[in-house]
Amino acid sequence: MRLSRRFRLILLGAMTPLLAAFLVLSFSASLQGPSIDTLYRLREAAHGPKPAPNPSPVVVVGIDEETYRRPPFVGTPQALWGPKLGKVLAGMLDGGAAAIGLDLVHPTSVETLIPGFEREYLLTLRRGGKEGRLVLAKVQHQSNPLMPYRGYLIAAGAGNVRSVNLVEDPDGVLRRIPVTLLVTDPNGGNPRPEPGMAAEVASRALGAPVVRGEDGWTTLAGYRLPGGTSNRMLVNHATMAGAIPTYSLADLFACAEAGNAAFFEKHFKGKAVMVGTVLDVEDRKLSSNRWVTKPEGLNLPERCALPVMSDLYVDGLRRDSIPGVYIHAAAISNLMTRDGLAETGKPASVAFVLLLAGLAAAITLATRPALAALGLLVVLALWSGAAVESFQNGLVLPYLQGVVAIGLVFPLLLGFRFAVLDRDQRQIRNAFKLYLPGSLIDDMIASGQSPSLGGEERDLTILFSDIAGFTKMSEGMEPEALVLVLNRYFTVMTDIVEAHGGFVDKYIGDAVLAVFGAPYALDNHARAAVNAALAMARAMEDDPTLLATDSGRGTARIGLATGPVLIGNIGSPRRFNYTVMGDTVNLASRLEGANKYYSTPMMVSGETMAHHGDPAAFRALDIVQVVGRHEPVAVYEPLSDARRADLEDGARRAAYARALADWQAGRFDAAAAGFRALAPFDSAAATMLRKADARVGRAPEPGWTGVTALTEK
Known part of the structure; x- marks a missing residue:
């Protein structure tokens, strides 16, 4: 039994969105990362660069090119920078920094070669560790982690070391931070969860622990961290130039040497601080804000002792990568201000993709391809607007998944329509187009019925x-x-x-x-x-x-x-x-x-x-009685635009009308005279003249109306 066109439309309209959604959701994980990056760009286009909280709860102390180029760091191996770094750390601790994270892993020290060289640095590490305001970095590997030098570890305390590992998506882009990581128990017990660097620094700055509940969700100071049970938080980068205040280590060292404690208190009191490398080539990462990065060196904070060196930054130069320390800093800011990005769960993502695919199918089947394409562009614009506004408010919708679903449904349905549904229409049109008007064929196709008597x-x-x-x-x-x-x-x-x-x-x-x-x-x-x-x-x-x-x-x-x-x-x-x-x-x-x-x-x-x-638009010719018809009919000649605009032709038409009126009134002499004057120029007047001449000198019959009986078809 052959299915009706309406039933096949319904079936196709239901199956195609399901097929498109299945294909899209099969690759959803691969699309999610680029989708997030695209939303960064769209958000910036709609709302401009996202500013950091004011004031920023986190700052960065950068080991930058200026540090390498200024005394006393220039020409000094980095292994000998410990005492200088310790002086800056002491200044920040004295200034009231809430928590300091060192995004540096120094597995060796010159202390083994020059005993006492790093004594002051070690004392600063000890102080920061005892006060719970200092966190050292380690890099977690599958087996043994890369740890700081044992002396630094003893000074700061073994409980003040956290992993600086970040999470790469399949495309190599860093978009998430691990809130906690599983670490090996040195006593041989089961691996235990431990906060990552960003979560630990934010926890200490807020004075609240990171708690992982029985339901698998993690909370910090009452903030239920986005990311659910995956234990990974999507970082919401502020994209305005200089969003996270960055201080040069060289300037801070000069500031500490000058004894300017007020500067440290003004800029670091109550802040979470990340110390790390911010060079052009070292420790740079692709992150989710890679398409909206800004030139470096803009909106720098106040300096303490040294002016900014010239030739440090190239005007207008944008890189798609950022120093890794900024990813930690952005995550700390999200945790402290409760500004992380939440992703829709799988059920919601499936629902969005199915809804968009279904809407695309309905539009595609409801109208002609050109109008359907225009309608789908409107749907894409509305979906983009909804996704951007949602992203602006901290919720990540499956944006590219929806776009791809719409893009798949349109060609799939057009192909199916051409190959299956429209085949019957083409058969009907081809069968009848030579015999019936196109509008009638359209009616037949719309009704799905062949013509009948x-x-x-x-x-x-x-x-x-x-x-x-x-x-x-x-x-x-x-x-x-x-x-x-x-x-x-x-x-x-x-x-x-x-x-x-x-x-x-x-x-x-x-x-x-x-x-x-x-x-x-x-x-x-x-x-x-x-x-x-x-x-x-x-x-x-x-x-x-x-x-x-x-x-x-x-x-x-x-x-x-x-x-x-x-x-x-x-x-x-x-x-x-x-x-x-x-x-x-x-x-x-x-x-x-x-x-x-x-x-x-x-x-x-x-x-x-x-x-x-x-x-x-006409001129009257006569009143005639045609063969096979009893009733007479007035007949007229249509006038072209050229004749209507011709004044001479208009005068002749007026003269013809007068002669015709004489003829119909039975004034045959006057009619003959009028038609005679026009006959050389007007074939109809010549015809009427022959009829009028035949009656010149005669009176009209009773009931005369001037009807001409035509004897030929």
Whole structure:
């Protein structure tokens, strides 16, 4: 049993979104990272660079190029920098720093070679460790971690060392920090969770522990960290230039040497501090803000003792990577200000993708491809706006997954429609396009039904065109050549009819029967038909090769009539035509033939003139009684724009109208005089003159109305 088109549409509209969603969700993990990075860029385009909290709860002390270039660091191996770093750490501890994290791992020390060289540094580490304000770094490996020098570890305390590991996504980009990590128990017990560097520094700065609940969620000072049970938090970077205040180690050392304790208190009191390398080439990472990074060296904080060195920064230079210490610093800021990014869970992501895929399917199936594409662009714009605003408020929607789902549904459905659904439409259209008007075929396709017998009575305008001189024109022509001439003529005339909203019912030998006002109604079918007739005449004038043969050239005569007709599928169940029947059709044919009598190219009935609505577009010719019709009909000749604008022709038409009025009133002498003056210029006037001359000197019969009885079809 063949499924109906409607059922197949419903089935296709349901299955395609499911298929697209399945494909997208299969690669969702790979799309999530680029999706987040894209949202950074879109957010910046919509809202501008994201500023850091004011004041920033975290600052960075950078071991930068300036540090390497200034005394006393210049020319000194970094292994000998311990006492200088200790002096800066002491200044920050004295200034009231809430917590300090060293994003540096020094596994060796010159203390083993030069005993006492780092005594002050070790004492500072001991002080910071005892006060719980200093955290040293280690790098967690699968087996043994890379630890600080044992002396530093003893001084600071074994409980003050945390991992600085970050989490790479499959594409190598760092977007998340591990809130806790599993560390090996030195006593051989089960691995235990331990806060990472960012979580530990934020915890100490807030004075609250990192707590992992029985449900797997982690909290800090009442803040339920985003990331759920995955134990990873997506970092929400502030993207404004210089968002995290960065102080040069060289300037802070000079500041400590000068004894400027007020500077340290002003800039570090109550702050979380990260100390790390911020060089051009060392420890740089690709992070989720890689497409919206800013030139370095902008919006630097106040200096203490030394001015910023010249030539440190290249104006306008942007790098897609950032020093790793800034990822820790941004995470600490998120934890302290409760500004981390939360990702939608899997059920919500599936729901969003299915919703967008379903909406895309509905739009694609509901309209033509071009309009559907425009509608999908609107959906994409709305989805982008929703995703950006959600991202601005800390929630990451599956943005690219939704975009890809929409992008998959559109071509899939178009392909299915073309291969399956529209196949039936093409078959119907191809089967009937040579026999039925396109609008009727569209109705059949929309209804899903083939045409059936039946008709209705409607007021329409019928155009009947025939070739004058066809017999002479075709004399001596080979049938193939004659067919070529006729086909070209029919093609031009049919195009004109269809361009004016009509359709060609049939070709009868060398004649064309066209209908205006069906199957679809026209605002003014009489005007459309008259305009088509004028265009047909103009085409004959503009192209002398139409109907031209070696035996001569044919000309077209046109008759138009308006009135009730029977139109529909008429015939037998096995063979029928969509056609018109009735007196109006016959009248149009008779008026076409009446042109021979008046030597006019086209003629319309009074009903056509009345429905047209502009009497000035016609001139009255006569009142005639055609063969096979009892009622007389007033006939008119349509006027081209050129004739209407011609003042001389207008004067002649006025004179013709006066002579015609005399004729219809029975004033034959006056009518003959009027038509005689016009006969050299007007073939219709010459015809009327012959009739008037036959009655000159005679009185009109009783009941005279001036009707001309035509005896030929």
